[in-house]
Amino acid sequence: MNTKFTDSEINIIYTPIGCIHSPYMKVEDMPIQPTGAINVRGKITLFDEYITATKDLEGFSHIYLIYHFHKVTDWLPLITPFLDDQSHGLFSTRAPKRPNPIGLSVVKLLGIDKNTLLIENVDILDGTPVLDIKPYVPAFDQPESARIGWLEGKAASVENQTSDERFKN
Amino acid sequence: MNTKFTDSEINIIYTPIGCIHSPYMKVEDMPIQPTGAINVRGKITLFDEYITATKDLEGFSHIYLIYHFHKVTDWLPLITPFLDDQSHGLFSTRAPKRPNPIGLSVVKLLGIDKNTLLIENVDILDGTPVLDIKPYVPAFDQPESARIGWLEGKAASVENQTSDERFKN
Numbered sequence: 001m002n003t004k005f006t007d008s009e010i011n012i013i014y015t016p017i018g019c020i021h022s023p024y025m026k027v028e029d030m031p032i033q034p035t036g037a038i039n040v041r042g043k044i045t046l047f048d049e050y051i052t053a054t055k056d057l058e059g060f061s062h063i064y065l066i067y068h069f070h071k072v073t074d075w076l077p078l079i080t081p082f083l084d085d086q087s088h089g090l091f092s093t094r095a096p097k098r099p100n101p102i103g104l105s106v107v108k109l110l111g112i113d114k115n116t117l118l119i120e121n122v123d124i125l126d127g128t129p130v131l132d133i134k135p136y137v138p139a140f141d142q143p144e145s146a147r148i149g150w151l152e153g154k155a156a157s158v159e160n161q162t163s164d165e166r167f168k169n
Numbered sequence: 170m171n172t173k174f175t176d177s178e179i180n181i182i183y184t185p186i187g188c189i190h191s192p193y194m195k196v197e198d199m200p201i202q203p204t205g206a207i208n209v210r211g212k213i214t215l216f217d218e219y220i221t222a223t224k225d226l227e228g229f230s231h232i233y234l235i236y237h238f239h240k241v242t243d244w245l246p247l248i249t250p251f252l253d254d255q256s257h258g259l260f261s262t263r264a265p266k267r268p269n270p271i272g273l274s275v276v277k278l279l280g281i282d283k284n285t286l287l288i289e290n291v292d293i294l295d296g297t298p299v300l301d302i303k304p305y306v307p308a309f310d311q312p313e314s315a316r317i318g319w320l321e322g323k324a325a326s327v328e329n330q331t332s333d334e335r336f337k338n
Binding site for chain 1: 174177178179180181182183184185186188219221222223224225226227228229230231232233235237239246247257258259260261262263267268269271273275277298300301302303304305306307308309310311312314315316317318319320321324
């Protein structure tokens with residue numbers, strides 16, 4: 001097995017395909033997951049060269065957004081997330097202070113008009129660079145049953161919680 | 170609304186946290202989705218500095234892997250995916266030739282031993298750089314119902330299909 005990466009695999013360079021616009025202007029106002037952002041609307045403005053690539057996307061009710069946590073500058077191996085008073089390994093959380101600060105959200109797609117995608121259940125900071133959009137497909141993305149470790153009994157309680165300053169830089 | 174990005178938001182640089190090892194040595198041998206890779210095992214070798222960050226991850230039965238399609242060198246706005254004979258907008262597909270070639274898979278986590286994560290339902294090429302690992306949480310990630318556009322009636326048929334050369338460079 002080979003774990004030796006080439007230079008272009010060590011320094012992976014991405015560039016935004018567009019920008020997310022949301023009501024969340026500050027980190028501390030944000031919901032901590034999309035389930036805490038039900039009915040919150042936002043939009044994505046794509047750069048014009050990507051308009052053709054959105055063909056047929058409107059047929060999907062939900063999409064994955066992959067985006068860059070642009071306000072994050074460092075990462076922590078152990079963190080105490082919003083939903084617990086114990087510390088957990090970073091990779092067992094969705095906290096933004098990650099080695100590669102990549103965000104992932106499932107949002108509802110309400111419609112597309114040229115380069116603008118209207119979305120709902122948005123838990124993302126205004127001005128966030130979008131890296132990729134993928135269709136959400138239950139047959140690919142929903143395991144029949146899932147254990148959720150330290151989040152057991154906690155994941156359903158996020159709806160009324162907002163972010164605080166603990167992940168602020 | 171501001172879509173002006175800073176330099177560090179235009180050139181986003183990530184680096185692998187580890188490497189995926191799988192039985193798929195060539196693009197054309199690969200299944201086209203994790204549902205076509207049921208029971209296929211692989212592993213992730215993390216760089217040592219990320220071991221602490223896996224604490225508590227074993228409590229989760231499924232994880233998201235976010236990875237870099239390292240064999241992809243260009244992208245196409247319209248593509249004809251494996252599951253159809255019509256072309257579709259790239260963002261309405263999971264095809265790897267994307268503006269930012271980022272892959273996303275839900276895999277089963279069987280266990281962790283130091284820097285090695287044993288995983289199942291692996292649809293990823295051997296040697297792929299891993300960018301992020303996130304816990305899969307149904308309350309965050311499963312919409313109650315989802316429309317799937319052009320994939321309607323096709324998404325369930327992926328189990329017996331393998332990749333071919335159309336996404337090869």
